[in-house]
Amino acid sequence: MSQVSPDGQELVQRYTLTVRIIHWAVALAYVLLFLSGFALFHPYFYWLTDLFGGGTMARVLHPFIGVALATLFLIYSAGIWRDNLLLPSDREWLRQAPKIMNKTIEFPVEGKYNAGQKLLFWVMLALVVGLLLTGLPIWRPYVAPSFGAPARRVFALLHAALGFGMFAAIGVHIYAAYWTRGSISAMVRGYVTRRWARFHYPGWSRAHARPDEKPGSGKQSA
Numbered sequence: 001m002s003q004v005s006p007d008g009q010e011l012v013q014r015y016t017l018t019v020r021i022i023h024w025a026v027a028l029a030y031v032l033l034f035l036s037g038f039a040l041f042h043p044y045f046y047w048l049t050d051l052f053g054g055g056t057m058a059r060v061l062h063p064f065i066g067v068a069l070a071t072l073f074l075i076y077s078a079g080i081w082r083d084n085l086l087l088p089s090d091r092e093w094l095r096q097a098p099k100i101m102n103k104t105i106e107f108p109v110e111g112k113y114n115a116g117q118k119l120l121f122w123v124m125l126a127l128v129v130g131l132l133l134t135g136l137p138i139w140r141p142y143v144a145p146s147f148g149a150p151a152r153r154v155f156a157l158l159h160a161a162l163g164f165g166m167f168a169a170i171g172v173h174i175y176a177a178y179w180t181r182g183s184i185s186a187m188v189r190g191y192v193t194r195r196w197a198r199f200h201y202p203g204w205s206r207a208h209a210r211p212d213e214k215p216g217s218g219k220q221s222a
């Protein structure tokens with residue numbers, strides 16, 4: 001039996017409770033990393049360390065939160081990477097992206113995510129792995145002593161550059177989530193209306209149709 005919203009619309013599950021908890025835990029870790037990372041990046045932002053109980057605590061906590069984010073994001077990715085594989089129609093989506101974003105044309109998305117979301121997923125994954133691999137060698141007092149000072153300087157530089165990349169990628173992600181009305185509520189409540197699913201992700205909506213709505217069943221709901 002499918003769920004129905006208070007105003008009588010059919011609901012389709014987009015995210016399970018576990019997926020939503022992991023996603024929002026990643027988001028919280030990201031905010032904490034962003035604030036503590038900025039605090040450590042330049043003395044101008046040092047005042048941000050007050051949020052973590054001072055400079056020493058910010059420096060101690062930042063890498064632990066980073067490892068937590070990377071672990072959670074890798075668990076999250078294990079569940080969704082298949083939905084992010086590019087389909088032939090995604091290449092066309094990318095070619096038409098400016099028109100789609102300007103809402104000059106409508107493009108029927110084939111999978112659970114559009115090609116823009118898919119590309120961003122792979123960029124986020126690369127950035128998270130890159131931040132982990134460049135963060136570990138500069139983690140004092142645990143890992144850093146195994147590396148020489150010149151190597152540590154290079155890793156620190158790369159880590160900061162990847163941090164800026166992550167800041168930009170998450171900025172695009174939040175903007176896109178806000179831009180697609182109904183998607184934040186999907187990640188909060190787990191459900192979307194059938195109408196929303198058909199409009200934004202018609203292929204995914206069809207794949208999650210009730211058995212009596214599947215093509216060939218002889219019945220199609222409005």
Ligand code: HEM
Binds near residue numbers: 026117
């Ligand atoms: C901090 C605020 C954040 C907000 C408001 C937010 C919002 C959302 C929303 C609304 C969706 C569902 C999109 C849909 O179903 O179409 C989503 C999915 C997703 N989020 Fe976030 N998110 C945030 C942080 C993050 C962070 C920090 C990461 C990773 C480092 C992340 C990675 C993802 C991924 C991979 C998906 C699935 C694919 C996609 O929709 O792009 N999110 N997010």
